[in-house]
Amino acid sequence: MFFVLIAVTEDGIYTQADQADTKRFYRCPVCLKPVVLKKGRYKIAHFSHQRIIDCHKSTYKTESPAHLKGKHMLYDLARPYKVDMEYYLSDIEQIPDILINRRLALELQLSVIPVDAIERRSAGYRKLGIKVIWIADEHALNKQTATLRLTAFQKALVQSARMQLYSFDSDLEKFYCYQLTDIQSDLSIGYVRTEIHAIRDFLQAGRMSSSAAVMTAGQKSAYIRQCLQKKDVREPTLSALYQLRIHHGGLPSAVGIVVPLQFFVRTHPVAWQCQLLLELKSGIFEMARFAEKLEFYGMTQTNNELTAELIKQYREAYKRLCVQ
Numbered sequence: 001m002f003f004v005l006i007a008v009t010e011d012g013i014y015t016q017a018d019q020a021d022t023k024r025f026y027r028c029p030v031c032l033k034p035v036v037l038k039k040g041r042y043k044i045a046h047f048s049h050q051r052i053i054d055c056h057k058s059t060y061k062t063e064s065p066a067h068l069k070g071k072h073m074l075y076d077l078a079r080p081y082k083v084d085m086e087y088y089l090s091d092i093e094q095i096p097d098i099l100i101n102r103r104l105a106l107e108l109q110l111s112v113i114p115v116d117a118i119e120r121r122s123a124g125y126r127k128l129g130i131k132v133i134w135i136a137d138e139h140a141l142n143k144q145t146a147t148l149r150l151t152a153f154q155k156a157l158v159q160s161a162r163m164q165l166y167s168f169d170s171d172l173e174k175f176y177c178y179q180l181t182d183i184q185s186d187l188s189i190g191y192v193r194t195e196i197h198a199i200r201d202f203l204q205a206g207r208m209s210s211s212a213a214v215m216t217a218g219q220k221s222a223y224i225r226q227c228l229q230k231k232d233v234r235e236p237t238l239s240a241l242y243q244l245r246i247h248h249g250g251l252p253s254a255v256g257i258v259v260p261l262q263f264f265v266r267t268h269p270v271a272w273q274c275q276l277l278l279e280l281k282s283g284i285f286e287m288a289r290f291a292e293k294l295e296f297y298g299m300t301q302t303n304n305e306l307t308a309e310l311i312k313q314y315r316e317a318y319k320r321l322c323v324q
Contacts, residue, residue: 004028004047005071006086007035016085017045030088030095044068066170067097070108070135073173074098078106078199092124096132100199105130108168109157110137115297118156133159133202138169138176147188148178155263155297163208163263166196179206183263185213185256208260212317215256215269223270224248240274244281253322259313264306266295276311287311 005017007026014029020037026047028035035047044065063071075085075098084099096105105125109118118134125132134157142149150158150165158165158180165178175196182190190209196202227237228248241248255273262269272294279285291307 004035004049004086005045005068006084007037007047008032014084017047020045020047029086064110066137066168067108067110069170069173070110070168070175071097073168073175074106074108081199089124089128089130092127094121094124096125096130099130103130104203105132106135106202107132108135110135110140110168110170112140112151112153115152115156118153133166135166135168135175138167138174139171141167141178144188147184147190148180149188152266152297160264162204162206164204164206165191166202175201177201177204180208180263182209182211183213183258183260185215185219185258187258187262189263208263210260210313212260212313212321213258214253214321215258220251220256220270221249223268224251237268237271237274240278244274244278246274254318257314257317257321259310259317261306261310261313264297265310266297267293273314276314 006014006029007017007020008014008029010025010027015026017037017039020026020039022037022039024037026035026037027033028047028049031049033049035049037045038048039045071085075083078098078100081100082102084102085097086095087099088095089099097108098106100106107121122132122134136154136157141154142151148165154165163180165180167176167178168174169176177194177196178191179194180189180191184190194201224237227235233239238248241251246252251270254277256270257273258269265272275293276285276290279290287308288304290311291303294303294307294310296303296306
């Protein structure tokens with residue numbers, strides 16, 4: 001189910017449902033078809049279409065009570081600015097939850113959708129010069145003492161430039177900022193969580209730590225066991241180790257270094273580092289071709305740029321951690 005929370009009067013004035021007059025005539029701001037104001041003691045004030053299938057918004061996204069609660073809270077936080085709720089951007093056919101000064105979109109994404117949908121919508125906002133901040137479901141985050149284990153979907157919601165993830169706790173009615181810090185040897189990531197009290201808190205400066213971690217022998221062995229279980233002589237990591245004349249039971253210190261940018265790389269560090277060592281030893285390394293062998297999570301940088309920075313971080317970490 002979804003709700004229309006903003007409608008347009010005959011005078012062209014945008015009006016929130018909770019402030020609307022039941023005696024007035026309203027139209028949907030997206031399809032311009034008539035809508036009916038629904039108010040009640042136990043229901044959220046909203047507008048209803050006569051034929052919802054006629055409206056583009058009906059195919060856009062569904063909204064839970066938690067989503068509606070969060071959207072109203074964001075709107076209240078943004079009142080000091082020029083703020084719009086559910087403003088239809090016709091050029092890209094997108095409806096941000098909250099649009100501030102026509103330059104910043106706030107999107108509550110409490111349900112899981114395909115990563116490419118996040119990337120597609122983010123690209124749409126960039127096309128219009130609008131920054132977007134995605135907000136995850138606090139209850140869905142996998143917190144382990146001082147670290148997070150994020151899914152591919154949750155990683156797509158991270159503000160990559162500042163390495164920050166935002167969340168909403170619908171029970172406590174609070175927004176949080178997770179400043180992501182050090183990536184761990186088990187590929188989880190450290191964080192510092194702060195509560196958000198104002199819109200400016202969504203824009204606070206921050207960056208990820210530049211430190212790297214070294215996987216333990218047990219962590220490396222666990223990945224090698226996964227490779228062996230495939231029982232395929234063409235398995236890339238085992239094949240690279242064979243050509244390097246390295247036994248899989250004794251990986252060198254140059255393999256298993258976890259650099260900060262590993263956060264955005266799906267390919268396991270043991271896998272891509274074995275392949276990198278093989279190509280460097282064979283004299284056939286080319287950045288663009290190597291980038292094609294890596295799998296990435298969504299990010300604004302191109303794969304070639306990300307690969308170049310990944311290898312730079314790896315070389316610096318190797319010199320710092322492994323060269324005596």
